[in-house]
Amino acid sequence: MQKIVECVPNFSEGKDLKTINSIFDAAKSVKSVRVFELEYNKDHNRCLFTIVGKPEDVLSSAYESIKTATKLIDMEKHKGEHPRIGATDVVPFTPVSGVAMEECVELANKLGKKVGEELGIPVFLYEEAAARPENRNLADVRKGEYEGLKVKMNKPDFGPSEMHPTAGAVVVGARKYLVAFNVNLDTHDIEIAKKIAGVIREKNGGLAGLKALGFEVDGMAQVSMNLVDYEKNNFDDAYRAVETEAGKMGITIKSSEIYGMIPLESLVGAVKTTFKADTFKSDQVLEKRLYE
Amino acid sequence: MQKIVECVPNFSEGKDLKTINSIFDAAKSVKSVRVFELEYNKDHNRCLFTIVGKPEDVLSSAYESIKTATKLIDMEKHKGEHPRIGATDVVPFTPVSGVAMEECVELANKLGKKVGEELGIPVFLYEEAAARPENRNLADVRKGEYEGLKVKMNKPDFGPSEMHPTAGAVVVGARKYLVAFNVNLDTHDIEIAKKIAGVIREKNGGLAGLKALGFEVDGMAQVSMNLVDYEKNNFDDAYRAVETEAGKMGITIKSSEIYGMIPLESLVGAVKTTFKADTFKSDQVLEKRLYE
Numbered sequence: 001m002q003k004i005v006e007c008v009p010n011f012s013e014g015k016d017l018k019t020i021n022s023i024f025d026a027a028k029s030v031k032s033v034r035v036f037e038l039e040y041n042k043d044h045n046r047c048l049f050t051i052v053g054k055p056e057d058v059l060s061s062a063y064e065s066i067k068t069a070t071k072l073i074d075m076e077k078h079k080g081e082h083p084r085i086g087a088t089d090v091v092p093f094t095p096v097s098g099v100a101m102e103e104c105v106e107l108a109n110k111l112g113k114k115v116g117e118e119l120g121i122p123v124f125l126y127e128e129a130a131a132r133p134e135n136r137n138l139a140d141v142r143k144g145e146y147e148g149l150k151v152k153m154n155k156p157d158f159g160p161s162e163m164h165p166t167a168g169a170v171v172v173g174a175r176k177y178l179v180a181f182n183v184n185l186d187t188h189d190i191e192i193a194k195k196i197a198g199v200i201r202e203k204n205g206g207l208a209g210l211k212a213l214g215f216e217v218d219g220m221a222q223v224s225m226n227l228v229d230y231e232k233n234n235f236d237d238a239y240r241a242v243e244t245e246a247g248k249m250g251i252t253i254k255s256s257e258i259y260g261m262i263p264l265e266s267l268v269g270a271v272k273t274t275f276k277a278d279t280f281k282s283d284q285v286l287e288k289r290l291y292e
Numbered sequence: 293m294q295k296i297v298e299c300v301p302n303f304s305e306g307k308d309l310k311t312i313n314s315i316f317d318a319a320k321s322v323k324s325v326r327v328f329e330l331e332y333n334k335d336h337n338r339c340l341f342t343i344v345g346k347p348e349d350v351l352s353s354a355y356e357s358i359k360t361a362t363k364l365i366d367m368e369k370h371k372g373e374h375p376r377i378g379a380t381d382v383v384p385f386t387p388v389s390g391v392a393m394e395e396c397v398e399l400a401n402k403l404g405k406k407v408g409e410e411l412g413i414p415v416f417l418y419e420e421a422a423a424r425p426e427n428r429n430l431a432d433v434r435k436g437e438y439e440g441l442k443v444k445m446n447k448p449d450f451g452p453s454e455m456h457p458t459a460g461a462v463v464v465g466a467r468k469y470l471v472a473f474n475v476n477l478d479t480h481d482i483e484i485a486k487k488i489a490g491v492i493r494e495k496n497g498g499l500a501g502l503k504a505l506g507f508e509v510d511g512m513a514q515v516s517m518n519l520v521d522y523e524k525n526n527f528d529d530a531y532r533a534v535e536t537e538a539g540k541m542g543i544t545i546k547s548s549e550i551y552g553m554i555p556l557e558s559l560v561g562a563v564k565t566t567f568k569a570d571t572f573k574s575d576q577v578l579e580k581r582l583y584e
Contacts (some may be wrong), residue, residue: 006578036581052578073338096578107582239567256567262581267559274566275548286388287556288299289328289577 004097005104006177006264007051007062008260009243010089011069012047012078015263016048019072029192030061043217048088050261055099059107062091063114065264070119070167070183075146081215086168087123088139093129098262104174105129116159118282119167125172131157134170135252139211141171179227179266181235183242184220184253193221194247200225200238207233207241220254230266236273264288294390297396298469299343302343302381302426304370305339316454317342318360322353329553335509337372338381342553347391354383355406362459365439373507375434376411377441378460382430385421387467388555396466397421404464408451414424414459415450418465421449423449424542430501433463448570471558472551473527473550474514475534478544485513490539491565495553499533512546522558556580562566 009027013019020040024047026034033043033053040047051061064087064231073087091111093104106130130136135157144152146168155161156169185193194214200206200223209229215222223242227233235258243253273285282288299318305311312332315372316339320327325345332339343353344505358380365379383403385396401419408415422428427449436444438460448461455461477485486506490500492515501521507514519525527550535545560574574580 034581037576053583120463136373165438166480207543235567253568256569258563258569258576259566261581263576264556264577267563267577270563271527271550271559272568274562275527275550276545277548277550280550284329284550284553285559286553287558289326289344289553 003055003096003103004052005055005058005099006094006096007058007091008094008178009051009062009065009091010048011065011073012046012087012096013069013073013077014040014047014080015042018088020047023047023065024049025067027061027065028039029064029139030059030157032057033061035061039260041217043215044082044084046084047076048260052096057108059111062111066091066115066170068192069117070121070164071075074166075168076166083104083139083145084168085142086164086170087166088170089142089193090126090171090284091173092178094177096177096272100288101128101174101176108172108174110243111171112158115172116156119159119164121159121164122153122156122161122169124171125157126171129149129173138171138173153225160240167280169189170200176229177263177266178228179235181227181238182217182257182259183223183225183239184217184254184256185242185246186221186254187221188216190214190216192246192249192251193223196242196278197223197225199239199245202241205252209233209255210238210241213236227266228267230263234266234273235270247271250261295347295391295395296344297347297350297391298386298553299350299383300470301340301343301354301357301383301388302340303365304338304367304372304376304379304381306332306366306372307334312339313356314364314383315343315361316374317337319353319357319376321356322349324349325353327353329406331372333509335372335507336374337370338376340552344388347395347399350385351403352413354403356405358462359411362413362456365564366458367460368458370438370457373433376460377438378456379432379458379549380413380462380477382418382463384419386469386474386557388552393420393466393468400464401497401535404450404462407464408448408515411456412454412547413451413459413501414448415465415518415539416461417449420466422465430463430465441463445535445572468521469555469558471522471527471554473517473519473520473530473545474509474549475517476509476546476548477515477534477538478546480508480511482506482508482513484538484543485515486540487541488534489512491537492533499529501525502530502533507531519558522555522561526558526565527562539541
């Protein structure tokens with residue numbers, strides 16, 4: 001089986017299309033990978049895309065995009081609703097096929113070392129790649145954000161011990177597939193979204209593997225979620241949790257948005273739960289079987 | 293883009309594994325196609341599988357399986373809950389990729405002619421391939437079943453004007469992708485399943501593209517559905533319709549079963565409806581993009 005790894009680098013630019021496209025094109029300059037699903041959001045002031053291919057090629061592609069983001073993004077001028085610590089904010093490697101988590105941890109270390117040494121940016125390793133237990137959780141590494149880390153920063157895993165003057169710091173790691181799922185409420189009251197997010201997130205005793213924040217996007221209150229372990233809690237579980245909490249306040253769900261790329265298994269899992277279809281499996285999806 | 297066609301032949305044997313496997317192996321004797329998802333059900337006394345590949349290769353594979361079923365199945369001894377008129381009961385061709393419906397109609401005609409002439413079995417063309425409007429609907433062609441057609445049969449489109457002595461007749465056609473979806477009720481009262489099926493099926497003013505029958509399977513009342521046009525009504529619509537009608541009688545849904553292969557688009561459609569995720573598209577599914 002061919003080894004396939006995914007990498008979804010996140011950059012702190014969600015408005016300037018020229019910069020966004022330059023970063024995207026830099027990733028695509030490595031011809032042996034597929035780079036797609038460029039997404040950007042001006043409220044979050046953030047963009048991200050997906051790189052898929054053989055492990056070493058994905059590493060090269062990610063590096064090229066980071067190098068370009070370092071040149072083009074000035075964190076001194078950056079404002080956005082989403083937490084961030086650098087021009088390239090976070091770079092996770094994820095196993096897709098024929099690759100163990102350990103191999104993604106190695107990739108994270110290799111990229112981290114290269115970014116630290118060649119671009120002069122402090123690099124923190126997180127989640128499965130974390131060298132220190134206190135850095136496992138991305139939110140902890142990002143605490144204080146760009147502005148706070150400029151004042152006081154822990155020793156990074158690679159690179160200089162001070163923030164890069166314009167690019168800040170980068171978090172690199174390895175993790176399970178992260179599914180981004182936003183649910184929009186039939187209200188513009190952001191406090192309601194924040195309250196729901198606070199109740200349903202794992203951290204506060206909510207759903208396992210669920211991270212949630214409340215935003216206002218396009219005039220709607222949005223519960224923006226990351227499903228960190230879709231085998232434990234999937235679209236269905238997250239949607240129902242939001243629906244239940246919103247219902248207690250007399251609010252209904254207006255729409256939802258599956259953000260970026262998702263693995264087929266996460267879709268299959270949601271359908272199984274929704275329709276009590278326990279026997280359903282991804283091998284029943286024609287497109288999967290055609291190319292085995 | 294490579295031309296891909298699907299064919300799901302249905303045979304009147306759901307108990308004898310030796311016969312079932314012989315028919316399955318005959319289809320696989322054409323090496324250039326993929327043959328998978330052999331399914332059989334002893335209550336229906338029926339089996340089916342999926343052939344996928346280039347149009348002409350799929351035709352050859354289907355023909356080999358029909359030839360074997362003609363040798364091994366004796367309709368004089370056949371009993372089963374599912375309507376049927378022959379050893380090979382129905383053989384639909386379906387466009388999957390890069391193929392227009394017209395091309396599947398041509399395939400149906402080619403296969404029908406071959407089965408009629410070489411195997412001496414009367415062949416009726418149905419749905420998109422129907423040569424006469426009264427044969428469009430499979431249920432109409434199958435009216436009277438094997439036993440009835442032995443007594444009185446309309447002129448077939450290909451082959452002899454009398455039933456084959458042991459293999460009966462065959463229905464061959466072209467159609468849109470048919471999704472098989474069974475919903476099991478928390479009751480063993482088959483009358484409730486039949487009542488629900490009667491209300492929700494298109495024929496009686498229910499959901500467009502929905503065919504439904506009530507069965508008892510493994511001691512559960514089952515609403516067995518075919519979604520003939522999943523772009524109009526998908527898993528979600530069908531499930532909710534059963535749920536609503538069952539609820540009126542105080543019955544709940546115990547489980548559901550997606551039967552056989554389904555196209556990725558049908559999953560994507562269901563998820564869009566269920567989670568009000570209007571912007572979601574199949575291109576967001578990683579596995580689809582990897583092999584484009």
